[in-house]
Amino acid sequence: MGKEELFKQAMDAIISSDLKKAEEIAKKAIGEGIDPMELMSRGFRVGITRIGDLFERGEMFLPELIRSAEVMKSVSELIISALPEESREKSGVVLIGTVQGDIHDIGKILVASLLKANGFEVHDVGHDVSVETFIEKAQELNVDIIGSSALLTTTMKYQKDLEGELKRRDLRDRFKTMVGGAPVTQRWADRIGADAYGEDATDAVRRAFELLGKS
Amino acid sequence: MKKYRTRKGDGSFIELNENELKAELEQGTSDAADRGKISPLSKEELQYLFELFTYPSKFISVEMGNEVILSYDAATLKVRRVGVSTHRIQSLQVYEKLLGADMLEFDHVDYSIKPVKPIITFEQPELEQALLVTTLPLYYGAQPNLGLYNQPDGPCPNPGELYAAGKISEAQDSQEKAVEYAVSDMVQVGSEMYESGADGINFDTTGAAGDTDFLATLKAVEILRKKFPDMCIEVGMAGEFILGMHGGLSYDDVRLAGLYPHKQIELAQKAGVSIFGPVCNTKTDRSIPWNSARAVTYIKECVKNSKIPIHANMGMGVGGLPMVDHPPTDVVSRASKAMVEITRLDGL
Numbered sequence: 058m059g060k061e062e063l064f065k066q067a068m069d070a071i072i073s074s075d076l077k078k079a080e081e082i083a084k085k086a087i088g089e090g091i092d093p094m095e096l097m098s099r100g101f102r103v104g105i106t107r108i109g110d111l112f113e114r115g116e117m118f119l120p121e122l123i124r125s126a127e128v129m130k131s132v133s134e135l136i137i138s139a140l141p142e143e144s145r146e147k148s149g150v151v152l153i154g155t156v157q158g159d160i161h162d163i164g165k166i167l168v169a170s171l172l173k174a175n176g177f178e179v180h181d182v183g184h185d186v187s188v189e190t191f192i193e194k195a196q197e198l199n200v201d202i203i204g205s206s207a208l209l210t211t212t213m214k215y216q217k218d219l220e221g222e223l224k225r226r227d228l229r230d231r232f233k234t235m236v237g238g239a240p241v242t243q244r245w246a247d248r249i250g251a252d253a254y255g256e257d258a259t260d261a262v263r264r265a266f267e268l269l270g271k272s
Numbered sequence: 273m274k275k276y277r278t279r280k281g282d283g284s285f286i287e288l289n290e291n292e293l294k295a296e297l298e299q300g301t302s303d304a305a306d307r308g309k310i311s312p313l314s315k316e317e318l319q320y321l322f323e324l325f326t327y328p329s330k331f332i333s334v335e336m337g338n339e340v341i342l343s344y345d346a347a348t349l350k351v352r353r354v355g356v357s358t359h360r361i362q363s364l365q366v367y368e369k370l371l372g373a374d375m376l377e378f379d380h381v382d383y384s385i386k387p388v389k390p391i392i393t394f395e396q397p398e399l400e401q402a403l404l405v406t407t408l409p410l411y412y413g414a415q416p417n418l419g420l421y422n423q424p425d426g427p428c429p430n431p432g433e434l435y436a437a438g439k440i441s442e443a444q445d446s447q448e449k450a451v452e453y454a455v456s457d458m459v460q461v462g463s464e465m466y467e468s469g470a471d472g473i474n475f476d477t478t479g480a481a482g483d484t485d486f487l488a489t490l491k492a493v494e495i496l497r498k499k500f501p502d503m504c505i506e507v508g509m510a511g512e513f514i515l516g517m518h519g520g521l522s523y524d525d526v527r528l529a530g531l532y533p534h535k536q537i538e539l540a541q542k543a544g545v546s547i548f549g550p551v552c553n554t555k556t557d558r559s560i561p562w563n564s565a566r567a568v569t570y571i572k573e574c575v576k577n578s579k580i581p582i583h584a585n586m587g588m589g590v591g592g593l594p595m596v597d598h599p600p601t602d603v604v605s606r607a608s609k610a611m612v613e614i615t616r617l618d619g620l
């Protein structure tokens with residue numbers, strides 16, 4: 058079987074959340090000497106991105122997304138174990154939460170599952186989270202990225218406060234920040250000085266990779 | 273080339289030339305057509321939208337004779353939400369006597385069915401007072417808000433946490449339990465407020481917690497319709513398609529997850545809804561012409577498929593309007609005129 062065909066099968070295995078098939082493909086590819094990272098980025102990850110897109114269009118639902126994300130997780134572990142010790146690194150560590158005064162968490166849950174499915178270690182701190190908690194947890198868990206979700210025009214300001222507070226505490230350069238939520242835009246991210254804006258869950262994954270220089 | 277001033281979905285100004293504006297309108301309608309698997313707007317309709325968005329006046333309106341019903345959900349909240357401290361009844365009077373509202377909704381600041389249940393005996397006399405000083409049809413309304421039945425707010429294990437732990441069937445079972453609780457509360461609140469004299473009941477932001485929310489609403493409507501054959505029941509939606517948070521729920525053998533407005537209306541009608549309020553969500557990063565063309569495309573198909581009155585949601589972040597607390601009149605009036613004159617709906 059050609060490399061391209063294998064990548065396509067890897068993608069299909071994720072879309073149909075077929076764990077057995079996904080593992081078979083991963084083992085086969087590794088046995089044939091295919092670069093595991095290429096299999097990941099051009100095969101499995103294409104599948105999970107497609108799942109995210111289908112969810113955004115109402116053509117795929119949360120249980121399927123979760124099932125595919127689980128398959129993705131198992132397969133990522135398999136692939137990581139096939140990598141030489143020195144290149145076995147996680148995609149990155151992300152802290153995510155919905156800002157203070159805001160209880161909208163559906164979008165945030167989706168972003169968190171897709172990030173996890175892409176190999177990120179994700180710490181979801183829930184909703185109605187104060188700036189103080191965001192910062193404390195980020196330090197405690199030594200995360201790379203702080204992601205905040207705001208669904209109300211009245212709570213977006215906490216994303217700005219988070220930027221300010223990080224600066225005030227001389228921590229701004231220690232973390233990358235990423236913002237999202239329906240009223241949030243690239244323009245808002247630029248205005249408050251956030252490092253990235255993610256339009257939806259797939260975009261959030263893309264941006265997270267970019268932030269860590271792994272796109 | 274001449275530039276036309278319009279806005280983006282976050283309310284900020286942008287300027288587009290003729291080609292750019294036309295491209296936005298075409299892309300907006302094809303996005304809706306593609307997602308909803310429905311027809312895009314015709315060339316004539318797109319040309320009409322182009323004229324609306326290039327018309328030099330700040331404010332435009334429908335042609336005489338094309339006026340529609342103006343109904344306001346969450347009417348007792350909106351005046352106070354922007355910091356004007358009025359009593360609920362005064363808010364209704366402002367809408368009726370100053371703003372020309374045709375239908376209004378009386379509601380509690382929590383605006384969810386579950387918290388209303390324990391205070392219903394306080395809500396009833398206030399509604400009665402409101403009915404005495406208004407003449408228009410007055411609903412009692414609240415959101416089904418199924419999230420409130422999950423821990424820590426309610427009795428059901430939190431599906432978000434169960435999903436995160438990979439416990440899919442447990443998450444689904446929990447959501448099904450929440451549907452039962454919600455149906456019972458919706459029937460109770462709906463019945464008691466109707467019996468206190470409300471002209472109708474409005475279930476607003478239906479589907480906010482996904483397919484479970486929509487199922488609970490349809491079931492509650494079915495029961496209320498049997499109990500009160502003449503009751504006016506409005507159902508307003510939360511989003512353009514039903515999020516599949518459960519994924520496996522159906523009503524009348526139709527899977528709920530992923531239904532777009534033209535399919536939602538069919539089930540709403542079957543359940544016994546009197547007035548339906550479809551939604552199209554605004555993308556804040558795209559232009560208002562794009563958003564408006566997209567919203568009109570969805571709602572047009574919904575109106576076409578409906579035998580009952582359609583009152584589309586037009587407000588902050590829905591119906592093609594920017595997601596800001598005070599959507600500006602330039603785009604509100606354009607998007608509203610487009611919605612009314614292209615879709616031929618019954619109310620906003």
Ligand code: B12
Pocket residue numbers: 113153158159160161162163164165167168204205206207208209210211235236237238239240254255256257258259260261349381382383415417419477480481510511553554587588589590595596597
């Ligand atoms: C569901 C919902 C609710 C549910 C929330 C349930 C829950 N557990 O989340 C309930 C009913 C409880 C609710 C309550 C309220 N809501 Co509400 N709600 C919505 C609704 C209909 C959908 C939101 C949603 O889940 N969308 C689906 C998900 C998948 O999309 P998403 O959240 O946008 O997330 C995606 C992206 O934004 C992005 N993203 C999200 N977060 C992040 C984070 C990062 C880091 C990144 C990169 C990306 C990212 O990726 C996600 C996946 O694609 C919106 C309408 C809308 N257009 O958004 C209103 C809306 C947000 N709500 C609104 C309002 C006003 C309220 C209330 C104040 C109403 C009231 N009086 O009760 C309360 C506020 C409660 C509070 N304090 O937070 C307004 C906000 C308007 C404004 N000017 O801010 C909206 C726009 C509706 C409207 N037009 O009136 N709501």
